[in-house]
Amino acid sequence: MPLKMDGDPGYGSLVGPGLSLSGSLEGSETLPLLIPEAAPDLNTWKPMNREQLEAVAGGPGWRKFRSRLVLLFWLGWLTMLGTAIAVVIQSPRPVATPLHWWQKELFYRLQPALFLDVDNTESSAISKVSDRLDYLRSLGVGVMILEGLFRHDVSPPNLTEIDQRLGTLPQFYQLITDCHKAGVRIILDLCNLDLLNGPEFSNKTEMLSDSSVQDSLRYWLVLGVSGFGICDTDSAFSEKTLTEWRGLVEEFNIEYNERIVMVKQTGDSSSALNASRPTVNSSLVDLVSESLLPSSxxxxxxxxxxxxxxxxxxxxxxxxxxxxxxxxxxxxxxxxFMVLIMTLPGTPIIRYGDEISQPVNQIKSRRSTSLFQSLSRTRFREEALLFGTFTFLPFNSSAQSNSSATPPLAFLRSWGCVHVLVLFNLGSEPQSLDPNWAPSLPEEGVFVTSTGLDRLGAVSLQSIKLHPHEAIVIKLFEPDNYF
Incomplete structure (x- = not known):
């Protein structure tokens, strides 16, 4: 077979499809067998500088996006706010009845005669009462009832002159001024004064119509006294007396500074006060002071x-x-009983010295007012103790660890979802409570105070145990309601 020579165009040629013998792409013998791809343009991915970013962010597209985002945020926020307001409005909440100052303040009975010659100084008893105002305010006292200010052995009593053994009238005027500065009101106790005794009156019931008694009471009202007290066992106590006193104090009543007439109940349930109480208490008497215990x-x-x-x-x-x-x-x-007075619905009235938590005759022991101050602060800040309803909680025999022991006592003050539980053990033996004695109560709470001031932190009613001669105040919460 004849071999192809140089004339044969197909022999020894590198020319292939798409290639030529010219210096072009089709015919160059020096072309690489692998042709690399073109490198990408790195300038396309170069980050924008600050000016470029500001230019883009200020564009109409971004402004529109941001405005819609802000609008959605505020719409969501207003929706949540409206939902919360609707829940609060629709939730049942108790409405507090406005209280007068004598329903909110703590009363303190004091006899200035107790300070006569206490320190063998020349200071009068009235001046020593003034010196105790800061102490009374530290206890939370807002009203001071002054007893024995007028002489009982003078007939008829002079209601415009205080007992000179206690101090002078200028000193008493200074006491009134000091009380106003300290925020303490003064009530004059007129108990045991024979207001009907007078030689010029043949009919004693006409004595109260005379202007002398009215002028005397008006005299003290002008000086800033906040009211007067009378006992239901006094000979002058009657509906007529209270009617005239009520008309007199109303002449001086101004907003936030009302004057009151109060009655101290000293007799039993058959007293004249209780016989006419529906009329007297509702219209003529602002406050009726009662003893928690029977006469004994x-x-x-x-x-x-x-x-x-x-x-x-x-x-x-x-x-x-x-x-x-x-x-x-x-x-x-x-x-x-101090805990009882301070937690019952009503106005607590304590006597001088009752705030001391340790015996006076124990010389080595330091007298303390810590319990009283704790109760005073609790009553001031807990709405349940001011406005709350009262519910007595009876114990059955299964609720006592020892049926022969003195049974415990308990009551509840409720306001909204908050309940204040007060437990008492007057006996000399400890008492363990049956968990089922009050199944409707919330099981968990916190200690508020106790007679021993040793109860702190959270508490479960299922594990509580009352010590002898102990009272405990516990704040309970309904489940999922912690305000």
Whole structure:
């Protein structure tokens, strides 16, 4: 077979499809077998500088996006706010009845004669009362009832002159001024004064119509006294007396500075006050001071005190009252009754020295007012103790660890979703509570205060145990409602 020579165009040629013998792409013998691709243009991915970013961000597209985003944010926020307002409005909440100042303040009975020659100084008893104003304010006292200011052995009594043994009128004027500066009101106690006794009156019932008594009361009202008190056992106590006193104090009533007429109930349930109480208490008397304990000249046992307390709590009405303890009780139970007075609905009235939590005759012990101050602060800040409803909680035999012991007592003050539970053990033995004694109560709460001031932190009603002669105040919350 003949071989192809140089003339044969197909022999030894590198020319292939798409290639030529010219210096072009089709015919160059020096072309690489692999042709690299063109490198990408790095300038396309170069980050923008500040000026470029500002130019882009200020464009119409971004402005429109941002405005819509802000609009959506505010619409969502307003929707949540409207939902919250609707929930609050639709949720049932108690409405507080406006209280007068005598329904909110803490009353303190004081006899200036107790300071006569206490320190063998030349300072008068009235001046020493002025010196105690800062102490009273530290206790939370807002009203001071001055007893024994007028002489009882003068017939008829001069209601414009105080007993000179206590101090002078200028000193008493200074006391009134100091009380106004300290925010303490003064009420003059006119109990045990024979206001009907006068030689020029053949008919004693006409004495109160005379202008002398009216002028005397008006004299003190002008000086800034906040009211007067009378006992239901006084000979002058009558509807006529209260009507005239009521008309007089109303002449001086101004907003935020009302004057009051109060009655101290010293007799039993058959007293003249109780006989006419529906009329007297609703229209003529602002405050009726009652004792928590029945009339007695000797100390009652723990069982008798518990029985008297239970009777009082079971019959407690919705009528506003004020409470005091004028009967002798054992020292270890005085703190228990202090807790009772400060947590019941009504106005607490304490006597001079009742705020002390330790016996006065124990010289080595330091007298303390810590319990009283704790109760005073609690009453001031807890709406349940001012506006709350009252519910007596009875115990059955299964709720007591020892059926022969003095039974515990309890009541509840409720306001909205907050409940203040007050427990008492007047006996000398500890008491463990059955968890089922009050199944409707919230199980969890926190200690507010106690007679021993040793109860702190959270508490479960299922594990609580009352010590002897102890009272405990516990704040309970309904589930999922913590305000």
């Amino acid at each position: 000249f000797y100390q009652l046992s723990a069982a008798k005190l518990a029985e008297a307390m239970e009777t009082r709590l079971k019959t407690l009405q919705g009528e506003w009252s004020s409470w005091t303890v004028d009967r002798p009780i054992a020292w270890e139970l005085q703190k228990v």
